[in-house]
Amino acid sequence: MPEVTPFRAIRFDYNKLEGDFSSVLAPPYDVLDQADKDALLSHSDHNIVAIDLPHIPPKSKGPDEVYAQSATLLSQWLADGALVREASPAIYVYHQTFEHEGKTFTRKKFIARVRLHDFSDGVVLPHELTFGGPKEDRLALMQSTKCQLSPIFGLYADPENLVHQALSATVSQPPQATATMNHVLNQFWVVTDTGIIDTVVTSLADKNIYIADGHHRYGTALSYRDWACEQAGGSLPEDHPANYVMFVLASMDDPGCVILPYHRALANVNIMQVLEAWQGGVEPTSADDADLILHDGAGEVVAVKFTNRAALRKLAPDHVEPWYDLDAAYLHSYLIDDLLQNTLDSKPKVHYAKSAGQAKRIAENESGVALLVNATPMTHLRAVSDAGGLMPQKSTYFHPKLATGLTINPLE
Numbered sequence: 001m002p003e004v005t006p007f008r009a010i011r012f013d014y015n016k017l018e019g020d021f022s023s024v025l026a027p028p029y030d031v032l033d034q035a036d037k038d039a040l041l042s043h044s045d046h047n048i049v050a051i052d053l054p055h056i057p058p059k060s061k062g063p064d065e066v067y068a069q070s071a072t073l074l075s076q077w078l079a080d081g082a083l084v085r086e087a088s089p090a091i092y093v094y095h096q097t098f099e100h101e102g103k104t105f106t107r108k109k110f111i112a113r114v115r116l117h118d119f120s121d122g123v124v125l126p127h128e129l130t131f132g133g134p135k136e137d138r139l140a141l142m143q144s145t146k147c148q149l150s151p152i153f154g155l156y157a158d159p160e161n162l163v164h165q166a167l168s169a170t171v172s173q174p175p176q177a178t179a180t181m182n183h184v185l186n187q188f189w190v191v192t193d194t195g196i197i198d199t200v201v202t203s204l205a206d207k208n209i210y211i212a213d214g215h216h217r218y219g220t221a222l223s224y225r226d227w228a229c230e231q232a233g234g235s236l237p238e239d240h241p242a243n244y245v246m247f248v249l250a251s252m253d254d255p256g257c258v259i260l261p262y263h264r265a266l267a268n269v270n271i272m273q274v275l276e277a278w279q280g281g282v283e284p285t286s287a288d289d290a291d292l293i294l295h296d297g298a299g300e301v302v303a304v305k306f307t308n309r310a311a312l313r314k315l316a317p318d319h320v321e322p323w324y325d326l327d328a329a330y331l332h333s334y335l336i337d338d339l340l341q342n343t344l345d346s347k348p349k350v351h352y353a354k355s356a357g358q359a360k361r362i363a364e365n366e367s368g369v370a371l372l373v374n375a376t377p378m379t380h381l382r383a384v385s386d387a388g389g390l391m392p393q394k395s396t397y398f399h400p401k402l403a404t405g406l407t408i409n410p411l412e
Contacts, residue, residue, distance in 0.1 A: 002123055003115035004204050005244065006089035006197050009407035010074075010147065012046075013084045014177040022179040025186070025405040029053045029150060046082050048405030052149045054141065061136035067144035074145050074408075083408070086190070091197055092407055093167055093189040094248060095175075098400050100258055107256035107400075108164055108171075110191075110200065111151060111407050113244040114209060116225055124154075125208055127381050128391035130215045138220040143227065148409040151248045152214035152221075153402055156207045157382065158251040166199040167191070184400040209247070210385050212398050221245040224411065246409035248402050252378050261375040262394040263359035264331070267349040267366035269340075271296050274369055277343035281308050281335055291327055293372040295356075297364030306330050311338075320389035327374060328392040352394045 012024050023044035026032070032040075032049065034056050040047045054070045055062025077083040092111040097104065117123040142148060158164075164171075175187040191197060211218055228242040229235060236242060250257050266274070271294050275282075282304035287293060290303035312324050316333050323329055332350075341347040348368065353359035359370035376395050384391050 001206050002117075002204060002209050004201050004247075004249070005113045005115075006091050006192075006201075007113045007241075007244070007246075007409060008086040008089055009092065009111075009246075010078070010083050010085050010410055011092075011407050012177075012405065013081060016082065017177070019175075019177050020179065021177050021188075021405070022181060024048055025179050025181055025403040026052065027182065028401050028404055029058055031401065033057070046077065048149070051077075051145070052141075052404055055137055058137040061140050064140070067140045070141060071144040071146075074147065085410070086192075088192050089197075090190050090192045091200060093170055093191060094406060095171070095187040096256075096400055096402075097185040097187070098183070100260075100399070105256040105258055107250060107258070108167075108254055109248050109250040110163070110167065111246065111248050112200075113241075113409065114154070114247045114249075116222055116243055116245050118222070122388075123208065124218070125210050125385040126215055126218075126390060127210055127212070127385045128215075128395050129393045135216055135220040135223065138217060139223050139227070142220065142224045142411065146410065146412045148221065148224075148246050148411060150214070150217055150404050151246045151402060151407070151409075152217050153212040153398060154214075154247040154249045155210040155212050155252040155257070155381075156204055156249060157253065158203070158207070159253045161251070161253070162203040163200050163251060164254075166196055166203065170196065179403065181403055182400065186403050186406075188406060204249075208386070209249070210252070210382065212250075212396070213402070218245065228411070241409070241411045244409075246407065252382060257378070258399060259375050259378060259381070260354070260397040260399045261373045262397045263353045263356055263373055264371040265351040265353055265359045265362035265366065265368055266336075266340075266371065267351065267362075267368040269344065269348045269368050271300055271302055271369055273344070274340065275302065275304075277340045278304075278335055281306065281311070281339055283307050291374065292331065295360055295363065295370040295372060297360070297367065308334070320384060320387035322380065322383035322387050323389045323391070326376065326380060326384070326391055326395065328376065328395040331371070331373065332392050354397055354399075 026049040037049050040049045051070045054066035094109045097106045170189050177188040179186040225242045285305040287303045291306045294302045351362045363370040
């Protein structure tokens, strides 16, 4: 089962920032471009993006010197006191308060290290397929800085709310630092009390950890561990930092842990073509009862319900049982990859969108159809992962994104 531990993080000196670190945090590196980086650095030349995004785009490895520059900058910030190393091992409570559909939510989390496990061990579980892509950029950055800069977002089951009961005394106090980023309030507390830490660690000792976001980062951490083993002559001490990875951990039972839908848009196809291809697989229904809503650039809207889920078992007989309940599996494997592809001359290009508005704009620009899906329930995510399966790509969208720069995990 998972080994969750406190660690001596590298972090910004909150006193120098007067408790507000809005100017030094950044969104995840993989959603940023050069203009975003420039904008963040215009607010502070100590924004973490200066270290965390040395090469743009980060989909491929850049020149060696850009990673060396990140390492140099990290050392300089430690030397000038902008960054400090925690005096004793800690866990870090991290809350994000945000608005969604007219309601206010607070997603309650904490940051700690977790011992690395191969997915085959069944301790840390992936939840969905990911698009293939090189990890060389992140690995080069870790090798140069000897640090993990971006956390992985993980989930655990805690219906009794034991973890946050243990942390209740901490969060009843004013946070030690706050930041507002993209209309989200981020609050932060440092916990060094060994009694509280032990209670949190014990509460998670018999639970799986599910990766919500950061599958590629986890894979990169495994690669770094293997590289560190080679550098050390073939093995590392059990307590070596490279055997661990930094996680932001949230309870999947927390009402603030909201899963939003990842909508789709099909290019160069119209609603009539889609509905004709999907005969026998869907039927019209009301918007309130819909499994899927189709919307084209001209404003035509059709709500449908899935009617032939049994077909999915014949098309894809080798999946785990909970997989067949997934709307995304039905949409891709049956409606798009089977019915639509066999009706059209070629499979239409599928775009992914984080909002209904974005999906509609893509449909309009691409002469296509927006597919507005329902959010995947947390129970489905857990059931598929526990059974050893993987959900289709982009089945979940966890909002808001985690901030980068709260903590840095030293790897030596």
